[in-house]
Amino acid sequence: MHEVLFSVAMIALVVAVYRFGVTAWRIVDVIHVGQQDNSRSNEPARRWLTMLKESLGHTRMLQWTPIGIAHWFVFVGFGALLGTLITAFGQLRSPEWTLPVIGDWTPYNLFSEFIGTATFIGIVVLMLIRQAGKPKRLGRNSRFFGSTLWQAYYVEWTIFTIGVCVLTLRGLEGAYVGASSWSLDHAFSYPLVVLFSGLSSTTLEWLIAIVAFIKIAASLAWFFVIAWQPTMGVAWHRFLAFFNIWLKRNADGRPALGPLQPMRTNGVLVDFEDPADDAIFGVGAIEEMTWKDLLDVTTCTECGRCQSQCPAWNTGKPLSPKLVVLSLRDHAWAKAPYLMTPEAERSTLGTELLAEAQRSLVGDVIDPEALWACTTCGACVQQCPVDIEHIDHIVDMRRQQVMVETAFPAELNGMFKNIEVKGNPWGMNASGRNSWISEVDFPVRVFGASGEETIPDDVEWLFWVGCAGAFEDKAKKTTKAVAELLHLAGVNFMVLGDGETCTGDAARRAGNEFLYVMQAQQNIETLNSIGARKIITTCPHCMNTIGREYPQLGGNYEVVHHSQVLSALVGAGAITPLTPIDTTITYHDPCYLGRHNQVFIPPRTILEGLPGASFVEMERSGTTSFCCGAGGSRMWMEERIGSKINEERAKQAVATGARTVAVACPFCNVMLSDAMVAADVAAPEGTRVAEFSTLLLEAVKK
Numbered sequence: 001m002h003e004v005l006f007s008v009a010m011i012a013l014v015v016a017v018y019r020f021g022v023t024a025w026r027i028v029d030v031i032h033v034g035q036q037d038n039s040r041s042n043e044p045a046r047r048w049l050t051m052l053k054e055s056l057g058h059t060r061m062l063q064w065t066p067i068g069i070a071h072w073f074v075f076v077g078f079g080a081l082l083g084t085l086i087t088a089f090g091q092l093r094s095p096e097w098t099l100p101v102i103g104d105w106t107p108y109n110l111f112s113e114f115i116g117t118a119t120f121i122g123i124v125v126l127m128l129i130r131q132a133g134k135p136k137r138l139g140r141n142s143r144f145f146g147s148t149l150w151q152a153y154y155v156e157w158t159i160f161t162i163g164v165c166v167l168t169l170r171g172l173e174g175a176y177v178g179a180s181s182w183s184l185d186h187a188f189s190y191p192l193v194v195l196f197s198g199l200s201s202t203t204l205e206w207l208i209a210i211v212a213f214i215k216i217a218a219s220l221a222w223f224f225v226i227a228w229q230p231t232m233g234v235a236w237h238r239f240l241a242f243f244n245i246w247l248k249r250n251a252d253g254r255p256a257l258g259p260l261q262p263m264r265t266n267g268v269l270v271d272f273e274d275p276a277d278d279a280i281f282g283v284g285a286i287e288e289m290t291w292k293d294l295l296d297v298t299t300c301t302e303c304g305r306c307q308s309q310c311p312a313w314n315t316g317k318p319l320s321p322k323l324v325v326l327s328l329r330d331h332a333w334a335k336a337p338y339l340m341t342p343e344a345e346r347s348t349l350g351t352e353l354l355a356e357a358q359r360s361l362v363g364d365v366i367d368p369e370a371l372w373a374c375t376t377c378g379a380c381v382q383q384c385p386v387d388i389e390h391i392d393h394i395v396d397m398r399r400q401q402v403m404v405e406t407a408f409p410a411e412l413n414g415m416f417k418n419i420e421v422k423g424n425p426w427g428m429n430a431s432g433r434n435s436w437i438s439e440v441d442f443p444v445r446v447f448g449a450s451g452e453e454t455i456p457d458d459v460e461w462l463f464w465v466g467c468a469g470a471f472e473d474k475a476k477k478t479t480k481a482v483a484e485l486l487h488l489a490g491v492n493f494m495v496l497g498d499g500e501t502c503t504g505d506a507a508r509r510a511g512n513e514f515l516y517v518m519q520a521q522q523n524i525e526t527l528n529s530i531g532a533r534k535i536i537t538t539c540p541h542c543m544n545t546i547g548r549e550y551p552q553l554g555g556n557y558e559v560v561h562h563s564q565v566l567s568a569l570v571g572a573g574a575i576t577p578l579t580p581i582d583t584t585i586t587y588h589d590p591c592y593l594g595r596h597n598q599v600f601i602p603p604r605t606i607l608e609g610l611p612g613a614s615f616v617e618m619e620r621s622g623t624t625s626f627c628c629g630a631g632g633s634r635m636w637m638e639e640r641i642g643s644k645i646n647e648e649r650a651k652q653a654v655a656t657g658a659r660t661v662a663v664a665c666p667f668c669n670v671m672l673s674d675a676m677v678a679a680d681v682a683a684p685e686g687t688r689v690a691e692f693s694t695l696l697l698e699a700v701k702k
């Protein structure tokens with residue numbers, strides 16, 4: 001009988017490995033349907049380091065600490081318990097069979113028992129967490145809403161069963177060899193050894209064979225099931241995540257935040273002045289995604305972390321980053337057989353496949369309302385444990401909608417036109433860019449006013465005022481405050497005045513790459529010609545665009561946010577806040593300053609140093625900050641579905657008890673100021689939104 005069990009197990013092993021191999025190859029085939037992307041293998045040594053750090057160190061998973069720890073043991077157990085599977089095969093023939101060389105070695109037994117126990121506890125924790133967050137109970141508020149639950153349950157019960165088998169086998173083995181006292185070899189399984197000790201040798205022999213067979217069956221069934229379900233990300237990520245992490249956009253390990261990717265066709269940059277005949281403008285069909293995009297969506301574990309953080313989803317919009325990824329994945333896999341068939345033979349394909357191939361990417365697969373609801377806040381990218389690059393996918397689809405289909409929210413028309421004609425989204429005259437200067441009582445040097453052709457040597461910083469800083473009332477107040485603080489600190493700076501034009505950030509995030517490139521090229525030409533090197537900006541969007549996107553077009557400058565300069569000046573004693581500001585302050589991290597550019601500390605240093613003020617954090621702050629609703633060009637669109645994102649954020653701020661909500665971005669300033677007067681927010685009287693540098697100026701001025 002033992003031999004029969006062994007033979008069945010060996011045959012199943014061979015078939016399972018074969019089936020697994022066939023599906024793995026199929027995954028490679030489907031991913032190959034995508035466009036080329038030759039930007040994913042630079043700095044291989046750093047990529048290996050990043051991949052090892054993220055996988056072995058679980059650095060991204062550990063953003064959610066308890067789950068990260070539980071998952072780490074399950075992850076390690078998958079590889080580390082391979083020895084116990086091999087042993088189980090041997091035990092089908094002989095209950096005493098152990099691995100050669102290390103099988104009887106105490107450190108190996110201790111290690112196996114420890115990892116087996118920890119894996120078992122880990123999976124129980126993960127199962128309980130999934131049960132507590134079930135969509136049945138929480139509806140849309142569950143991060144698992146929309147995930148394929150049976151697949152997750154199946155994976156969890158498989159690991160649970162294997163964990164039970166590993167420990168049971170250890171107990172049976174101990175009883176069989178007559179272990180009579182606790183030892184390191186049975187450090188965790190000893191209670192089971194005691195439990196089984198009264199059984200006869202024959203019974204123990206049979207039990208060992210049966211439990212070993214169950215363990216093998218559960219393990220091999222898992223391979224059969226995932227071979228049958230190639231889109232079962234909850235299982236396949238165990239293999240695909242390594243590749244997805246190694247091939248991520250940033251070799252140094254940073255998530256795909258900050259700059260957007262330039263537009264490429266099969267790895268070649270699109271030249272807007274003379275586009276190639278086969279140039280692809282964004283993504284309008286699944287085959288226009290790159291192979292890396294397709295790997296991305298196939299790797300999704302359906303964990304829903306991204307969904308749980310998304311401000312659009314959390315305010316009732318149809319956008320869930322997870323559901324976008326899953327829709328792209330399912331469509332890619334459904335359409336792949338059509339794409340793999342030679343064109344001449346496609347008409348012979350089945351009607352279902354032909355119908356799938358006819359589905360429009362935006363419209364049928366992705367709801368346009370979802371596509372345009374994204375604020376590009378980056379919360380999804382920040383949270384994703386397998387480094388999926390959601391924003392790039394969303395913006396690529398927006399690009400195609402804007403530049404090919406001319407299908408975008410009507411409100412964007414005005415913004416595009418204003419940037420194109422007037423050089424700013426508000427449509428103001430360029431001559432008004434210096435109007436704030438006439439409202440201050442200290443001198444401000446304007447480039448060119450004294451006949452300069454390049455920035456003079458004594459000027460340390462070029463102050464990039466930005467469109468908001470020049471034309472929007474609240475932002476103008478910030479501009480004046482920053483200029484005055486720099487003046488008080490004796491910092492030599494200069495502004496460009498009407499030499500500035502819109503950076504193109506809003507156009508780019510709205511998918512109008514053509515307009516963005518026009519704006520960017522104009523600014524780069526100006527900045528390069530005047531020899532700009534060090535730039536301060538009060539707008540995180542300008543900072544991100546000039547500092548991190550202009551290098552893609554040949555503009556390389558050191559660009560900092562005013563919080564970085566001002567906190568350094570306060571630290572150096574060049575500005576001293578002395579006047580007490582008697583208030584409790586909370587701080588809203590702008591997405592493009594915090595998550596996208598990792599500037600978290602300087603604004604806080606300033607705010608915490610204000611005399612008389614106390615500082616309190618919002619529940620969602622730092623990397624988990626909740627968007628104000630303006631990013632991704634949403635500033636220029638109506639918010640018609642669900643509740644308002646800015647009001648949701650304002651409620652979170654009010655809940656801290658703070659009476660002053662400090663901001664560090666002109667768009668956050670507008671959005672949160674507007675929200676504070678909404679009845680729903682119920683802000684106590686006197687609650688105000690203030691840009692942090694205006695608070696600093698209040699404290700500096702006596």
Ligand code: SF4
Pocket residue numbers: 306309310311312313319320321373374375376377378379380381390391
């Ligand atoms: S970037 Fe922000 S708004 Fe857009 S999908 Fe991700 S979390 Fe949602």
Ligand code: SF4
Pocket residue numbers: 299300301302303304305306307321322325380383384385386387388
């Ligand atoms: S995209 Fe990433 S965070 Fe979102 S469900 Fe998939 S694996 Fe999880």
